[in-house]
Amino acid sequence: MTLRSGTEVKLSDPATLPHALEAFDTILQNRKPAVFLDYDGCLTPIVQRPEQAVLAEEMRDTLQKLAKVCFVAIVSGRDRANVQQLVKLDELYFAGSHGFDISGPGNLHTEPGGATEVLSALDAAEQELKSESQTIAGVLVERKRYAIAVHYRNVPDGQVEQVKEITRTILARHPQLKKGLGKMVLELKPNLDWHKGKAVLWLLQHFNLDSAEVLPIYIGDDITDEDAFASLQGRGIGILVGRHDENTAANCRLNDVAEVQQLLEKLSKFRS
Numbered sequence: 001m002t003l004r005s006g007t008e009v010k011l012s013d014p015a016t017l018p019h020a021l022e023a024f025d026t027i028l029q030n031r032k033p034a035v036f037l038d039y040d041g042c043l044t045p046i047v048q049r050p051e052q053a054v055l056a057e058e059m060r061d062t063l064q065k066l067a068k069v070c071f072v073a074i075v076s077g078r079d080r081a082n083v084q085q086l087v088k089l090d091e092l093y094f095a096g097s098h099g100f101d102i103s104g105p106g107n108l109h110t111e112p113g114g115a116t117e118v119l120s121a122l123d124a125a126e127q128e129l130k131s132e133s134q135t136i137a138g139v140l141v142e143r144k145r146y147a148i149a150v151h152y153r154n155v156p157d158g159q160v161e162q163v164k165e166i167t168r169t170i171l172a173r174h175p176q177l178k179k180g181l182g183k184m185v186l187e188l189k190p191n192l193d194w195h196k197g198k199a200v201l202w203l204l205q206h207f208n209l210d211s212a213e214v215l216p217i218y219i220g221d222d223i224t225d226e227d228a229f230a231s232l233q234g235r236g237i238g239i240l241v242g243r244h245d246e247n248t249a250a251n252c253r254l255n256d257v258a259e260v261q262q263l264l265e266k267l268s269k270f271r272s
């Protein structure tokens, strides 16, 4: 992958990355953090079904404290309204549907990726997925405004390939959509040049945070977070939580949600 600046993205084996809590004192260097957080696997552990991923009160308190000292945004593959409802903090910014749908305080609402043009393709694909997978036990088709997740976490092993084949076939019918990967999920996303990384850069620019005094920090656990890690290379810090199946563009690591909270607590003590 190549960044817009023309430089190659550096990919590392997560095991070789410095631990973000140990590296913390050298990370900030008098810069003010701007914090971008993925939701599933970062603020809540991965669980069997999306609706079971409820934010712990302690994590909500930590996020509330953090938002008092710096910019905080949740950048999620979930539907924006859904993740807002789970987090329940009006002072945070939210980018849902993998960054296509952004909102926040001061009546901010924008869809800078231009995905409205693919809504009818998403509507059609959603109906087809529901109809063609209905006989397979455990499949969950989750519609977000600008994406569809086809979850197979609860599908018997012997039928997972069938779910993937149905998804591939339906994707092939809709060139306006493209495939996304995640943890036990296939996604149908707008086939547009927009992703979590572009949403992060959009927010930094929109809020005049694109300066040397600000350190953007992105924390996430999944393949879709790689676009955000890549977009911050040479500019900020990317922190991978746990690991996924591939090498990463992050430059630090954390082990789990508990360590994410510890890091956010430390950041919330930031004083300019």
Ligand SMILES: O=P(O)(O)OC[C@H]1O[C@H](O[C@H]2O[C@H](CO)[C@@H](O)[C@H](O)[C@H]2O)[C@H](O)[C@@H](O)[C@@H]1O
Binding pocket: 038, 039, 040, 041, 045, 046, 047, 048, 049, 050, 051, 053, 075, 076, 077, 078, 079, 142, 144, 149, 151, 153, 182, 183, 184, 185, 222, 224
């Ligand atoms: O970008 P994120 O905020 O991390 O969202 C990514 C996807 O998260 C959800 O699915 C994942 O978490 C579920 C709950 O832990 C789990 O059951 C599922 O297997 C995971 O793939 C969410 O449901 C998706 O819409 C998001 O795209």
